[in-house]
Amino acid sequence: MDKIIFTGPMGAGKTTAISSISDIPPISTEVRCSDDAQLRKETTTVAMDYGYFSLDDGSRVHLYGTPGQERFDYMWTILTKGGIGLVLLLDNARPDPLADLTFYLDAFKDFIQQTGAVIGVTRMDVSNQTSLDDYRNTLFARDQIFPVFEVDARQPNDVKILIHALLAILQ
Amino acid sequence: MYKLYYHALQKNDPVFFRSMLQLVGLKLSQNWEIDEHAKLILVDIETPEGQSFWQNPPKEAVLIAYARQNDIQTPWFLPKPIRTQSLIQLLNELAEHVCCEDEPKPQVNKPQPSHADIVKAKASNFFQAEYYLVGVLQQILQGQSITRVQCTGFPPLYIIPEERRCFTHQVQFNQINTAQKMFYAASIDEIECETVSAEQLQQEIKQQHLVAYPVETMLWLSAMCASQGRFSSAGAQNKFMRLVQWPNFALFPYQPYHMNLAAYMLKNIADVHGIAQKTQCSLENVVDFTNACSIIGILKYEQEHKIVEKQLPEARRSLFKTILQRLADTVTFHK
Numbered sequence: 048m049d050k051i052i053f054t055g056p057m058g059a060g061k062t063t064a065i066s067s068i069s070d071i072p073p074i075s076t077e078v079r080c081s082d083d084a085q086l087r088k089e090t091t092t093v094a095m096d097y098g099y100f101s102l103d104d105g106s107r108v109h110l111y112g113t114p115g116q117e118r119f120d121y122m123w124t125i126l127t128k129g130g131i132g133l134v135l136l137l138d139n140a141r142p143d144p145l146a147d148l149t150f151y152l153d154a155f156k157d158f159i160q161q162t163g164a165v166i167g168v169t170r171m172d173v174s175n176q177t178s179l180d181d182y183r184n185t186l187f188a189r190d191q192i193f194p195v196f197e198v199d200a201r202q203p204n205d206v207k208i209l210i211h212a213l214l215a216i217l218q
Numbered sequence: 219m220y221k222l223y224y225h226a227l228q229k230n231d232p233v234f235f236r237s238m239l240q241l242v243g244l245k246l247s248q249n250w251e252i253d254e255h256a257k258l259i260l261v262d263i264e265t266p267e268g269q270s271f272w273q274n275p276p277k278e279a280v281l282i283a284y285a286r287q288n289d290i291q292t293p294w295f296l297p298k299p300i301r302t303q304s305l306i307q308l309l310n311e312l313a314e315h316v317c318c319e320d321e322p323k324p325q326v327n328k329p330q331p332s333h334a335d336i337v338k339a340k341a342s343n344f345f346q347a348e349y350y351l352v353g354v355l356q357q358i359l360q361g362q363s364i365t366r367v368q369c370t371g372f373p374p375l376y377i378i379p380e381e382r383r384c385f386t387h388q389v390q391f392n393q394i395n396t397a398q399k400m401f402y403a404a405s406i407d408e409i410e411c412e413t414v415s416a417e418q419l420q421q422e423i424k425q426q427h428l429v430a431y432p433v434e435t436m437l438w439l440s441a442m443c444a445s446q447g448r449f450s451s452a453g454a455q456n457k458f459m460r461l462v463q464w465p466n467f468a469l470f471p472y473q474p475y476h477m478n479l480a481a482y483m484l485k486n487i488a489d490v491h492g493i494a495q496k497t498q499c500s501l502e503n504v505v506d507f508t509n510a511c512s513i514i515g516i517l518k519y520e521q522e523h524k525i526v527e528k529q530l531p532e533a534r535r536s537l538f539k540t541i542l543q544r545l546a547d548t549v550t551f552h553k
Contacts, residue, residue, distance in 0.1 A: 049537060102540045131537075180274075183463055192484050196468040207545045208467050214538045215477035216484075218530055 050109035051210065052127050053096070054155065055136035056147050060169045060200030061112040062096045064136060067203045068210070069098025069110055076114075095126055123154065132213045133164040136200065137182075140174040145185050152189065165213040167198035167205070220248045220313055221256035226268030227284070235260070235300060242306050248313040258312060260284050260296060273515065278380065280316055280360045282308065289457075289519050291347045291450060291512055293357045316361055336407045345448035345509055351404045352440035352513055354411065359433060363413040370408070372401040373426075376419050377433065384436055385419065385428040391471035394439075402436075402443035431469070434514050438470045441510040447502030449490075450509055458523045459508060460487045463516050474542050475499050479507050487524040496525075 053061040066073045074097045096112030111126045127133070135151050137144050148166070152159065168182060182195045194212035198205035224235055236252060243250070259275070260282045262268040268284075275281050281294065288295040294316075296308050331339075331349070339349035347353045351367070358365045358377045367375040376385040389398070414422075422428060449455050461483040467476065478497050488496070494504045511517040530538075 100544060102544050104540065106540075108541055108544075179466065192463070194464040194467075194480075196464075196466060198468060205468060210545060211474060211477045211542065212464070212467065212481070214542060215481035218478065218481065218535065218538060 048109060048129060049106070050111055050130050051132060051134060051213070052130045052158070053110065053112040053134045053136060054123065054151060056138055056141060056151075058141075059136040059138040060167075060198075061136055063200040064134070064167070064198075064206045064209075065096050065098040065110045065112050067201060067206045068100055070100045071098060073098040073110075073112075075112075095122060120154065127155065127158040130158065130162060132162040132217055133159055134167065134209050134213060135164055136167045136169055136198075138170050139168050139177055140170040144168070144177050145181060148182060148185055149189075152191070163213060163216045164193050165209050165216070166193055166195045167200070167209045168195065169198055169200050171197045220250045220258075220309075221253040222250060222258035222260065222282075222312075223252060223254050223256040224260040224262075224284075225271050226262045226265045227260070228262060228265060231262065231284075231300075238300050238302065238305055242302050242309070245302075245306050246313070247310045250309055258282065258316065263290070264298075278362060280312075282312075287451075287453075289450075289512065290515060290517075291356075293348055293353060294360055331406065333407065336405055340405055343448055344452065345445045345450050345505075347441065347444070347450070347509075347513060349406050350440065350444035351402060351406075351409060352437060352444055354406060354409050355433065355437055355440060356513070358411065364416060364419055366412045366414050368410045368412070369401050369404045372397070372404075374422075375436065376414065376422065376428070377436075378419070382433045383430050384433050385423055385430055386436075387426070388429045389431070389435075389439075394471060399443045402440045403446075434466065435469045437513050438465070438510050441513040442471075442506055445506040445509040447505050448509075449505055450512065455490055458487050458489055458520045459517055460484065460520060461511060461516050462518050465511060465514070465516060474546065475503060476507060479504065483508075483511075485526050485528075487520045487522065489523070492523070492525075 053064055055061055062073060062075055076095060095114065096110075098110040099107040100110070101107050111130070113123050113126050133155055135148070135155075137147050137151075141147060152164070155164070166182065168179065179195055179197060186193055186195070194209075194216065196205070196208055196212070198209060200206065224232060227235060239250060239252065257278055258280050261272050262284045263272050264285050272281060272283070281292075283290060283292045283295045284298060285295070286298045288297070294308070294312065297304055336349055339346045347356065351369075354367060355377065358367070359379045359382070362379055364379075365377045367377060373387040378384065461480060464480055464484065465472075465476070475497065479493065479499060482493060482497050486493075486496070490501060490504050490508060493499070493508075494501045497504070508517055
């Protein structure tokens, strides 16, 4: 099964990104937030999001979104199995987005080593305290050069750019 | 008194530079002095410290590249080693075109090379950025004045150097037509530049519903359109090169092969022929891409090539191709 994995912290736009390019309305396991997260958004993904787009030969590329909250991290390994690559979405308006970057790169280290990753930074219009150069420098310090783009997860073109770049680095 | 300073000069270069400045003093159109608070800064971009400084200059600084060759195609460049003639020419041009006194000059008129030079540059087999819109933009960015760039028959482009932003009518990246390409490829004799006040710009933005873009978007577009598959210099085709970071395709019109070129050039160091062969792009497209990357400062030349061989299974290659075809209705740049 060919699948692309979307990950990142809660509220970074994973569910929205999948819905932007999926042929079907994404199937989500969203529940109402019951803790501090409620301040950020009303619902959050607890197991996964799922969508797909069809190819000309009738096959499908499956799009899986991981739950954002770390307490559901057992789903991450399950979802990444057999994946083509990783789309990491980061919310620039969170308190420490560079720490988020490091966290997710570490959490998906094995999967990234086997495949590759591309990074989309959302909500730069809300907060620009962290620049794209800051993300690049953090990656550079880790000896990793992944594509980093400012994206709006609601815009299909922005999500497609991420997938284009992901496929380009995998070739 | 005009002022300048230097950064990351190696060994005896600071002393040598000071001596040369004294030596050429009588042949300069203005008086110059070394001042550590100067906005004009000569930077040795062949050192890591200089490269870092070049990427993140102090606010309001106007940088002069100091290197063996002007590989980054910056308008303000001093070749190594320092020669009297090149220093005189540089300082006189800076005095004429860049605001480096306490009071800024009110007007930035287009620097006007002779008509014969322009005709020659347009017909040349080499891409000389300074004769095109891209060179004009680079020059404006070296100053501080908000500038309106106008080309007859086209909407104006407003540049705010300090913010590295520009304003113009909305650009549909997937529908850049022939007329727009003509504007981006305009030669220097077709372009009028005029400084405007911040208030005037605000008024124009409001009245004409202008949209903001990072200047890199316009630098990229104008380099792509003016390059026309031409090398930047005779030696460029044999140079080994790589990218130091991904072009921000969220800001640039792009074709899928641009992604492949970027991915390849981030992993490998090769000359344009090698890049074209491995990525199966035309040489012309590779040259345009590398020229645009050079203009936005993400291309680096290297002494030795390095190729990372990677064999992707055919099934996977075919899958990726099919996915890319499926996504092909995305933002594109029709050449």
